[in-house]
Amino acid sequence: MSEKVYFEIRNLHADVEGSPILKGVDLKINKGEIHAMMGPNGSGKSTLSNVIMGHPSYEVTEGEILFGGQNMVELAPEERAQSGLFLAFQYPVAVPGVTTAKFLKSAFDAVHGEQNIKAIAFLKELRANMKYLGVREEFINRYMNDGFSGGEKKRMEILQMLTLQPQMAIMDETDSGLDIDALKVVSKGVNKLVSPAFSLLVITHYERILNYIKPDHLHILMDGKIVFTGGSETVKKLEEKGYDWVREEYGQEVLAGREEASKV
């Protein structure tokens, strides 16, 4: 793996309950790049993000996920996070009885080591990030995602990302269900992290978010495979023409595969 290629997926195949969802995904992300991944319903987008993070319901049957010189497939989810990977969930999970502050401090300590930051400094930083994302201060003592609205949960995912400072993040449909103002705030948060040392994979259903988080490359996933890779100009094309041109270009194979997937 060259110095520049930071995150690489090679020939990734994955099953859920015995049925194959990912059928040979190849993807290279260089350090500092932003990639977008789009695709119709059932194409395997969420499966890909779950597999990258190591969800126990998905089984990798073939292939590798290389990050920082390690094959992530062999690591537990927490080890993947500790090596600098982050997933912003499409459906964040509530942890009743555990405050946002407690949750984030535990996560920070697990990723960066307990000695690295004092509680007071940590809280100061957390408050600053909350303010930046327009999250009300009371959320610091609310239980993680417990009774949060959809939009609040999504903001909380980005707050976690800002707190943990990963080197590589995957955003799984973070934009779904957000109004335009919330989308702007979330994007603002993500852009704060963007740097030559940070790589990002934005998985989305809609082009909208890509007006705020500008990708260097765009991939289209269909039936468990990346069928098209292009530059940022592709965003406009998709916006105007939808996925039809992709289907035309890649023929019946993709269409048939897609129908099959949508039945699942």
Add this chain to the structure above:
Amino acid sequence: MTTETTFINDEYKYGFVTEVEADTIPKGLNEDIIRMISEKKNEPDWMLEWRLQAYRWWLNKEEPQWPMLNFEPVNYQDLRYYSAPKKMADRFKNEEGKIDPEVKKTFEKLGIPLDEQKQLEGVAIDAVFDSVSVATTHQKVLEDLGIIFCSVSEACEKHPELIKKYLGSVVPYTDNFYATLNSAVFTDGSFVYVPKGVKCPVELSTYFRINAQDTGQFERTLIIADEGSYVSYLEGCTAPMRDRNQLHAAVVELIALGDAQIKYATIQNWYAGDKEGKGGIYNFVTKRGHCRGKNSKISWTQVEAGAAITWKYPSCILEGDNSTGEFYSVAVTNNCMQADTGTKMIHIGNKTKSTIISKGISAGQSANTYRGLVQVLPDAFGCRNYSACDSMLMGDQCSANTVPYIEAENSTAVIEHEATTSKISEEQLFYIKSRGIDEENAINLVVNGFCKEVFKQLPLEFAVEATKLLEMKLEGSIG
């Protein structure tokens, strides 16, 4: 010479045995044994008479069959009903009685220093070793305020009028099989009296330790909060690991007069037996509080983390108008442990209120039952109860049951009951782990979050203790 054996065990670090010369009596139970106990304790005749009445009553009683518990019957003739470290045995005859150094060391190992200079700040402790109270700390501070905190035996001697008036007034000797047995053979325990208007400035605490083999522990605690007073009391308990079952049948009586408040917290970590269910403590306990006066309040908080079998229902009799009863409970069972625990809230006075928060966590092959009664009597107007009973299951071989009884005989009563059962979910664990937190800590976060409402009732240092205890108990229970 005395020696000490320590069993190294990660799961139960309090499982060591202290070798002390013990002053014991023969095994078995009959009137002569009871006379012997009474004599050892130098008790007045009226006390012996009360014990004998209880014993005669007990002879015609049978063990309750209704709890959801399975266990081998206890052979009451094969138990020893009194055991005391020998050097302490004469304590109540000799003013200068020093504590056996081995016993002192035992308590130090349990984190309970008895030396004056090492004592925990803000906590006065009564240490009970097998059948007798060996030391009570912070006596001076308490005496200055007129607070009596001593062993029940000492109270019999020095404050007979209070014992005569209150002992058995909340849990009479006719109450139930185990309470009756306790009344006949109880050996020691703590006595607290807080005078009118006094707010006790330190936490009062008792630490029970069963050491001798084949010995039952039958302690009796009596706490009286006089009008307008306040007291917070904590009890902790441990026992060595033995492969035979040991019986612990305690009785606790609380009495709150007008405007008085009693907070009573328990962290129970008796030896629970091994993974196959061999050995462990049978914890058959009767705890009851009586809110006698107007605006009085009694709160029970319990963290039940040990014992092979727990059978325990800390209850409140809400007699004084506008009195309040609270019950906060975390019961954890793992391996082959069984717990049938809950509370009774009896609303007698007008506008009495009660709150029940119960959290049951079952792992391994254990069984965990919440059993509770909320009763509102016909002439109790404007009463309220809120109950929430949540169960969490870890793995698929354990069980959780909720058995709530509600008997509202007055139509003005407002009673709310909520119950949930959840499994610790894969999605939740994955979410937490994806943030870099390992499985063990992820489970701890979820479990502590689940118990939060109860833990926040405990004084801070005990809440920390309880958190650690749970982590230890559930180690390796998933995966």
